[in-house]
Amino acid sequence: MNRRxxxxxxxxxxxxxxxxxxVVVWQGSDGDGAGPAGRTTSTPPASAAPxxxxxxxxxxxxxxxxxxxxxxxxNSGYDVDHYTLDLTWRADEGVLDGVTTIxxxxxxxxxRFNLDLSGMKVRAVTVGGSAAEVEREDRxxxxxxxxxxxxxxxxxxxxxxxxxxxxxxxxxxxxDVGWQTDGREAFVVSEPSGAxxxxxxxxxxxxxxxxxxxxxxxxxxxxxxxxxLASKDDIGHGTTSWTYEARDPMxxxxxxxxxxxxxxxxxxxxxxVVVRHAFHRRVAAAARVTxxxxxxxxxxxxxxxxxxxxxxxxxxxxxxxLGFALETQTLTLIGTSTARQGRNADIILLHxxxxxxxxxxxxxxxWMDIWLNEGFATxxxxxxxxxxxxxxxxDMARAFEGVGELDLPAGDPGAEELFSSTVYTRGGMTLQALxxxxxxxxxxxxxxxxxxxxxxxxxxxxxxxALAERVSGEELGELFEAWLYADRLPSLD
Ligand code: TRP
Ligand code: ZN
Numbered sequence: 001m002n003r004r005x006x007x008x009x010x011x012x013x014x015x016x017x018x019x020x021x022x023v024v025v026w027q028g029s030d031g032d033g034a035g036p037a038g039r040t041t042s043t044p045p046a047s048a049a050p051x052x053x054x055x056x057x058x059x060x061x062x063x064x065x066x067x068x069x070x071x072x073x074x075n076s077g078y079d080v081d082h083y084t085l086d087l088t089w090r091a092d093e094g095v096l097d098g099v100t101t102i103x104x105x106x107x108x109x110x111x112r113f114n115l116d117l118s119g120m121k122v123r124a125v126t127v128g129g130s131a132a133e134v135e136r137e138d139r140x141x142x143x144x145x146x147x148x149x150x151x152x153x154x155x156x157x158x159x160x161x162x163x164x165x166x167x168x169x170x171x172x173x174x175x176d177v178g179w180q181t182d183g184r185e186a187f188v189v190s191e192p193s194g195a196x197x198x199x200x201x202x203x204x205x206x207x208x209x210x211x212x213x214x215x216x217x218x219x220x221x222x223x224x225x226x227x228x229l230a231s232k233d234d235i236g237h238g239t240t241s242w243t244y245e246a247r248d249p250m251x252x253x254x255x256x257x258x259x260x261x262x263x264x265x266x267x268x269x270x271x272x273v274v275v276r277h278a279f280h281r282r283v284a285a286a287a288r289v290t291x292x293x294x295x296x297x298x299x300x301x302x303x304x305x306x307x308x309x310x311x312x313x314x315x316x317x318x319x320x321x322l323g324f325a326l327e328t329q330t331l332t333l334i335g336t337s338t339a340r341q342g343r344n345a346d347i348i349l350l351h352x353x354x355x356x357x358x359x360x361x362x363x364x365x366x367w368m369d370i371w372l373n374e375g376f377a378t379x380x381x382x383x384x385x386x387x388x389x390x391x392x393x394x395d396m397a398r399a400f401e402g403v404g405e406l407d408l409p410a411g412d413p414g415a416e417e418l419f420s421s422t423v424y425t426r427g428g429m430t431l432q433a434l435x436x437x438x439x440x441x442x443x444x445x446x447x448x449x450x451x452x453x454x455x456x457x458x459x460x461x462x463x464x465x466a467l468a469e470r471v472s473g474e475e476l477g478e479l480f481e482a483w484l485y486a487d488r489l490p491s492l493d
Pocket of ligand 2: 351355373374377
């Protein structure tokens with residue numbers, strides 16, 4: 001684990017959290033609420049946003065699906081339906097043995113195709129049961145099947161591999177992402193590009209799939225993963241095999257697999273959603289208290305965004321002082337300091353829960369659209385304050401007026417600034433500006449429709465602007481241009 005980078009990120013995120021805390025303290029709860037700002041409507045062009053990524057199209061056999069920030073991520077020519085990850089974790093050696101089975105269909109005739117894989121030694125590849133040729137080119141696996149796969153055909157690829165997974169840096173992320181281990185436990189921190197450190201994958205949120213995880217680990221270890229536990233078998237030699245099924249389509253950066261000394265906690269059901277957690281034994285007692293608000297939060301966000309979008313939810317508390325949290329699908333990752341914060345962690349947990357709707361059910365069509373994740377989750381924090389006796393979102397947003405670092409465009413921050421404060425805070429302020437322009441009724445209808453129309457898929461900023469204009473009947477190009485793309489932070493006045 002790269003601890004220096006980790007601390008930097010922790011400090012950056014803590015600063016954001018601290019600012020929000022300050023706002024809560026000094027704004028009190030008597031703000032005068034949000035409302036239409038009474039701005040006059042000129043007639044700007046409908047689509048002022050740069051057309052980012054409504055449909056990224058690459059070329060099969062070329063590295064990358066055409067993401068403007070991460071050109072190497074993802075591949076084209078096929079669409080993955082389901083991954084089966086068969087993993088054996090040899091904890092004492094830090095070695096992972098894997099067989100990944102990928103069920104996909106060809107979106108055009110495929111003489112060859114790519115997968116993303118970083119490190120690991122590939123031992124064999126089959127396509128449709130026959131041996132296929134494989135070459136390594138940097139972080140790409142180039143696979144040539146024995147015969148061309150015709151457009152529209154479903155095909156199954158198996159990759160047998162092994163090695164010590166090494167986290168990767170894009171040169172642009174603060175943090176080396178991927179499989180993390182300190183020799184005692186292992187878990188995953190992938191956003192945006194770490195999934196390929198532990199399995200061959202079409203590593204871009206535009207290609208979601210369902211997953212089966214079959215993880216073999218020492219019998220004294222517990223495995224947790226996205227979705228629900230389907231079976232657990234003692235397979236001899238002091239090892240146990242755990243099978244998890246994640247039935248909701250998922251972007252690869254949201255995969256979670258954790259192996260350690262966890263307590264699996266059944267926390268009942270909320271409106272048909274299974275709530276279950278995995279707490280490392282060293283923080284389990286504290287984490288129970290810290291996560292007590294989960295059911296209420298699921299209900300509250302259900303009111304904002306519509307029904308919780310997945311089969312399950314819960315928190316994975318690992319035995320590592322992370323200083324950040326990550327919204328891995330159906331199973332949010334937190335570290336020891338958060339697990340020990342009690343109800344002071346509510347706002348962090350609320351943020352990660354919000355991502356299950358905005359980011360996970362509706363994923364960014366390109367990494368340039370990251371404000372659709374982080375700006376929305378930040379705005380949801382402000383809504384939560386507003387709905388639980390705290391300051392109005394309008395006041396929370398105004399507390400950031402004039403902050404210099406928000407002069408960076410939230411809608412195109414650059415890959416190096418993917419998770420900088422502008423993406424979170426100016427992104428959130430953008431939604432407040434929209435709310436004041438279209439009024440509460442249309443604003444909340446836009447939020448619910450956004451999730452309803454794009455769940456299980458990926459959507460772009462252009463899609464969001466089009467939806468906001470359709471629901472409100474207003475031309476909003478100028479508003480989004482100023483809030484997302486101008487060099488200076490606008491004022492809410
Ligand atoms: N998505 C995380 C959040 O909820 C932040 C994040 C993005 C992150 N990439 C990460 C955290 C990599 C740790 C490591 O704000
Ligand atoms: Zn977030």
